[in-house]
């Protein structure tokens with residue numbers, strides 16, 4: 001099984017690239033979706049967050065007010081670290097569970113779209129790692145436009161993550177999304193051939209079919225040895 005890491009900075013274009021993977025039929029695990037699920041009303045993550053941040057961060061229906069919580073954690077590094085510490089175990093096991101379900105289905109190449117891939121050290125479990133890069137001016141403009149927020153808030157969000165240039169140095173593959181979507185699509189086509197190359201033996205051994213083959217071979221081997229014993 002090949003676990004491909006897909007990361008970048010906030011609003012650098014990860015979803016844009018992950019949608020290209022989906023349109024090519026690749027399964028994508030989106031860490032933002034997992035992170036939303038683990039704080040749904042009544043879950044373990046929800047209880048921990050409410051205990052630490054208080055009832056003020058709740059909407060009338062009891063769900064977490066994400067805009068309000070975001071405002072708190074993106075302007076206060078200590079509160080952000082607290083939230084990260086609270087949710088990291090739930091997000092990690094949620095991602096593991098999604099991967100496991102795809103593994104059971106026999107998926108051989110899985111894309112893990114994880115904004116904090118390097119920060120959480122999950123890059124150690126993925127190869128290759130793709131970083132979606134964008135130049136700083138374009139990133140801030142797109143973030144302000146998409147979230148409808150002023151420049152200062154956009155800067156707080158960008159500064160809450162490892163610098164995008166540093167992420168770029170840790171990448172195996174860089175997609176520059178500073179241009180048009182069409183230009184990104186052209187780069188994606190080249191990346192696709194790299195991602196779709198045949199699995200290595202190690203990757204195959206980790207896939208469902210590989211484990212099944214190894215187990216079958218082991219059982220057949222043991223039976224053959226037993227049969228030949230005097």
Ligand SMILES: CC(C)(COP(=O)(O)OP(=O)(O)OC[C@H]1O[C@@H](n2cnc3c(N)ncnc32)[C@H](O)[C@@H]1O)[C@@H](O)C(=O)NCCC(=O)NCCS
Pocket residue numbers: 009010011031032035066067069070073080083084087091114115116117160161
């Ligand atoms: C702070 C929260 C409530 C804001 O929610 P909101 O709906 O406004 O944003 P959303 O979840 O869609 O995240 C948007 C982007 O913000 C960035 N981001 C989210 N959380 C963090 C964080 N803790 N540190 C740095 N950047 C973050 C990511 O690039 C993400 O793609 C939410 O992001 C959250 O619960 N974050 C903590 C969980 C987490 O670490 N998520 C990232 C998954 S790896």
Ligand SMILES: Nc1ncnc2c1ncn2[C@@H]1O[C@H](COP(=O)(O)OP(=O)(O)OP(=O)(O)O)[C@@H](O)[C@H]1O
Pocket residue numbers: 008009010011012013014015016017032115142143146177178179180181182184
């Ligand atoms: N090449 C592009 N040209 C113009 N706009 C783009 C391009 N790529 C992405 N965008 C726009 O920029 C914004 C951010 O893109 P996207 O949502 O893909 O980023 P992201 O990295 O997934 O964000 P997040 O970190 O918040 O999950 C969106 O509004 C998207 O439509």
